[in-house]
Amino acid sequence: MSVGPQSASEPVWFKSSYSGGNATECVEAALVAEGLVVRDSKILEGPHVTVSSEAWSRFVSGLVQ
Numbered sequence: 001m002s003v004g005p006q007s008a009s010e011p012v013w014f015k016s017s018y019s020g021g022n023a024t025e026c027v028e029a030a031l032v033a034e035g036l037v038v039r040d041s042k043i044l045e046g047p048h049v050t051v052s053s054e055a056w057s058r059f060v061s062g063l064v065q
Contacts, residue, residue, distance in 0.1 A: 011037055 011030030026041040036056045039048040051059070 013039070015041060 013028040013030045015028050028041045030037045035053040036051045037048050
């Protein structure tokens, strides 16, 4: 699935391709101008975490090494 930056007012949320069939353990993410927004998929209107593009890139690079 190809996802590009979205409007901050209407983010398009997606689940990780590693999410299993167990609906109790899943996060969703959305790409926004500031970087990446992450939330609990069970609490759609709940709190979320915004991560800058630079921080996300560093995080992913650290996983690959």
